Amino acid sequence: ALNRSWHLEHFVCCCCRETIEQNIFFEKSGKIYCEKDYHSVFSPKCNKCLLPIFDMCVMALDKTWHLDHFTCDLCQKMLVDEEGFHEFNNNIYCRLDGVNKIAPRCFTCQQPIMDNFLSAMNKQWHIHCFVCLDCKRPISAESVYEHDGQPYCFEHYHKRRLCRCHTCHEAIFGAFVAVGCKKFHPDHFVCSFCRVRLSLGGFKIREGKYYCVACFNRLVG
Template sequence: MSTKVEAPAVCNSCNAVISGRIVTALNKKWHPEHFTCNTCRKPIDGAKFHQHDGGVHCVACFAAHHSPRCHGCGEPITDRVIQALGVSWHAHHFICGGCKKELGGGGFMEQAGRPYCSACYADKFAARCHGCSKPITDKAIIALDAKWHRECFTCMKCTNPVTDATFSVMDNKPLCGKCA
C-alpha cells in the first residue's frame, strides 16, 4: 500500500504556497492575482491568453500591441491572417480590385499592388485579341503587329485557322496557303 502525499502548490511568481483557487498555465501554478499580463500587468481572467517573446499577454493587449495589422483597414488581426503582396489582411478585406469578391487563400493576380481575381484581371489588363477583341488568357499568336487567339487567326477567304508558319497577307489579314 502506497501513501503518496502531494506537495502543496507553490506560486510561480511569489514562491508562496497557494491555498484556495489555483491558476494552472504553461505547466506552472499561480495565485490568480499573480498570473498577469506582461503589458498591462492586470490579472489574466479566463482561459484565453497569448504567449509572445517569452511573456504572457491578455487578449486585448496582444491584439493592440502584437497582432499583425490589416493592410485593408489598419486594425489588428485576431483571427485568420492572409499574407499576400508582402502585407497582412483580414480575410474579408483581401478582395478583388474589380468585382470586390473575397479572394480567400486562393489564386489571384496583382496589378499595381492590388489583387484581382483571374476573371477581372483578364478583363482589365490582359492583351486583347485582334480578331474577337476578347482577353487573351492563354497562348497567343503574334502576327501582323497584333495578338490573336489561335482560333481567331483565320484565313480571310475560307475562315479556316491559319496554322502554317508561313502565310500570305491581303488587306492586313491572313490568307492560308491554299487561298493565297
C-alpha cells in the first residue's frame, strides 16, 4: 500500500494503533488512518449531534450539519427545502417561527409586525392598530396624547383627564380658570347674577355661587 510494504501487524492506524486488515484506509500527510479515526479527525462535525459527517452536509453560519439535523430549533421542521431561515441568539428557526420569535410585537394586537410600523410612546404598532383607545379613529405619532400608557386623540385625552368646565361640564381643551379644585372655560367663569365675566381676585362666593363684587354687595345688603 502507498508504494510501500508492511508486515501485517505493522500496517496500523496512527491514532488507535489497530491493525488495518481490510482495504479501507486513508492517508494524510504520510500517515495512515482507519476509516473511523480519519473521519473523526478530518471530517466536518455536525453542529447538532457533534458526530462526523461522511457524505452530503449543510453549511451555514460557519457551521455544518447532517442534512436531517439542519432543523428549526422550535418546531423541528427540516430546513433543507425551506426558503430561508432565521438565526437568533445562536438558534436557527424556520421562517414562521423566526418571525414569531424575532419580529417586534404590535402593542395593540400583540401580533408580529411584518412590514411598515409606527413607533410612538416607546412602543411599536401596526399602522392600522394605532388608533385612539376611545373613538378608534386613526392618529399619528405627532398628534398622539398618552394617558396611562394608552394612545388618545386630543379630544378624548382631555375627557379621560376629566378636565371639565364646572359650569357647562364639557371638556376643556385650552386655557381655563381654576378656582380651588374647580375649573372653568374663561367665558363660563361669570357672575351668577349679571353674567359678567369674573377675574381672579375680583369675585365673591355665596352658597357655592360666584358673584362680581357689585352684585354680591347688593345681595348681602
